[in-house]
Amino acid sequence: MKSLNTRVAIIGAGPSGLLLGQLLATRGIDNIVLEKETGDYVLGRIRAGILEHGFVDLLREAGCGHRLDAEGEIHDGFDIYVNGETHYIHLRELTGGTTVVCYGQVEITHDLMDAREAAGLVSYYEALDVQPHDVLSDHPRVSFRHQGEEYEIACDFVAGCDGYHGVARQSIPESERTEHHTAYPFGWLGLLSDTPPVSKELIYCKHERGFALASRRSAERSRYYVQVPLTDRVEDWSDEAFWDEFRTRLPPEAAERLITGPSIEKSIAPMRSFICEPLQYGNLFLVGDAGHIVPATGAKGLNLAASDVAALFQVLARVYEAGDRYCVPRYSEIALRRVWHGVRFSRWLTGMLHRFDTETTGDLPSEIYSRFKQSELEYFLASEAGRRVIAEQYVGLPYETL
Numbered sequence: 001m002k003s004l005n006t007r008v009a010i011i012g013a014g015p016s017g018l019l020l021g022q023l024l025a026t027r028g029i030d031n032i033v034l035e036k037e038t039g040d041y042v043l044g045r046i047r048a049g050i051l052e053h054g055f056v057d058l059l060r061e062a063g064c065g066h067r068l069d070a071e072g073e074i075h076d077g078f079d080i081y082v083n084g085e086t087h088y089i090h091l092r093e094l095t096g097g098t099t100v101v102c103y104g105q106v107e108i109t110h111d112l113m114d115a116r117e118a119a120g121l122v123s124y125y126e127a128l129d130v131q132p133h134d135v136l137s138d139h140p141r142v143s144f145r146h147q148g149e150e151y152e153i154a155c156d157f158v159a160g161c162d163g164y165h166g167v168a169r170q171s172i173p174e175s176e177r178t179e180h181h182t183a184y185p186f187g188w189l190g191l192l193s194d195t196p197p198v199s200k201e202l203i204y205c206k207h208e209r210g211f212a213l214a215s216r217r218s219a220e221r222s223r224y225y226v227q228v229p230l231t232d233r234v235e236d237w238s239d240e241a242f243w244d245e246f247r248t249r250l251p252p253e254a255a256e257r258l259i260t261g262p263s264i265e266k267s268i269a270p271m272r273s274f275i276c277e278p279l280q281y282g283n284l285f286l287v288g289d290a291g292h293i294v295p296a297t298g299a300k301g302l303n304l305a306a307s308d309v310a311a312l313f314q315v316l317a318r319v320y321e322a323g324d325r326y327c328v329p330r331y332s333e334i335a336l337r338r339v340w341h342g343v344r345f346s347r348w349l350t351g352m353l354h355r356f357d358t359e360t361t362g363d364l365p366s367e368i369y370s371r372f373k374q375s376e377l378e379y380f381l382a383s384e385a386g387r388r389v390i391a392e393q394y395v396g397l398p399y400e401t402l
């Protein structure tokens with residue numbers, strides 16, 4: 001067996017794990033990343049695209065903001081289309097100058113991977129059977145297999161950045177964690193295509209046939225979504241069927257501009273929320289999707305992963321720079337406060353913008369629930385105060401400091 005040593009063992013080379021690794025490296029805090037897939041596989045996952053300003057600042061702090069600053073698109077706002085009318089949520093004006101940046105998760109992961117390699121930091125891709133041990137002690141270990149060899153890392157902390165299906169959360173005894181789950185009976189069918197996007201900024205559409213979102217990755221690449229029942233399978237949706245449905249749900253002037261083309265990727269993401277409490281067990285921390293999932297509306301998933309990283313980075317920097325270990329238990333509390341806000345906001349937007357055939361909440365049948373949600377949306381869009389409530393949360397609530 002090969003023995004390794006580091007300060008922080010990071011499980012998962014998604015955006016959470018790689019960003020944490022880079023930030024720690026800026027303060028000279030040694031870390032090793034363990035990823036079960038290949039780098040190409042990780043880069044093949046098409047996911048998020050809208051970044052809060054706090055995340056952008058964090059990427060810059062990690063020394064990974066150059067391409068983002070050059071190629072990322074600043075979006076001043078977005079449209080909400082409902083009842084045949086388009087309402088502009090002017091993020092910049094409503095929040096006193098804050099905006100979001102459109103830059104794909106794949107590009108972020110690429111930049112973080114390149115930076116990690118350039119800095120000569122240690123990563124093991126295709127690391128199998130990763131398993132944390134003794135995380136309640138001051139001497140945790142992580143074992144894994146790589147290219148037929150057994151390895152063990154001795155470390156101070158383990159960061160579980162390994163997504164919803166990872167090993168980190170499962171290694172916390174069930175009696176020591178609570179999992180809160182909710183699920184909608186629908187998902188988003190997403191299509192990526194190399195076609196000029198229908199709009200310079202995003203359009204969230206509420207249509208009687210269901211929700212649709214026109215998003216983008218660049219001037220040449222579109223990312224579009226339509227709400228579909230969870231019973232639909234992606235194989236049942238030809239590109240033509242997607243384009244027809246998407247066009248129907250767009251505002252007419254956007255539908256006229258729509259340029260279609262072959263899909264590069266097509267998948268259905270279920271709409272659900274999940275929070276694990278607490279987000280730590282001794283010296284093991286859960287970061288990003290390992291600890292929580294949000295419904296996609298509002299683009300909070302990746303952004304909450306980033307705010308977890310910010311909280312954990314502060315804690316670990318304090319441990320190593322000030323010798324203060326008392327701050328360690330505060331990670332979960334700080335990260336969770338923002339996570340609950342994110343899940344609440346995403347559910348709120350989902351409720352107002354989607355079609356509900358079967359949702360019942362408490363004593364409300366779907367017809368009444370839908371009418372309340374419609375009235376809520378109209379109320380919030382009609383007033384500047386209402387639009388500000390949406391804008392403030394969309395650009396991202398402030399990060400908490402220790």
Ligand code: FAD
Nearest residue numbers: 012014015016035036047048162163166288289299301302
């Ligand atoms: P992940 O990106 O899941 O990374 C975890 C990494 O850990 C993976 O590389 C995985 O291979 C690795 N891993 C897992 N198990 C192990 C193990 N046992 N050992 C070692 N490594 C392991 N968010 C948005 O904001 N907007 C969107 O449009 C959006 N779309 C999404 C679509 C889909 C289909 C999904 C699944 C998510 C989407 N999200 C979206 C959410 C967003 O992509 C995630 O919040 C983000 O990827 C979280 O990053 P992460 O690093 O925490 O987890």
Ligand code: DHB
Nearest residue numbers: 048049215296297298299
């Ligand atoms: C995207 C996804 C979202 O959930 C959202 O609210 C906005 C944009 C996207 O993938 O581009």
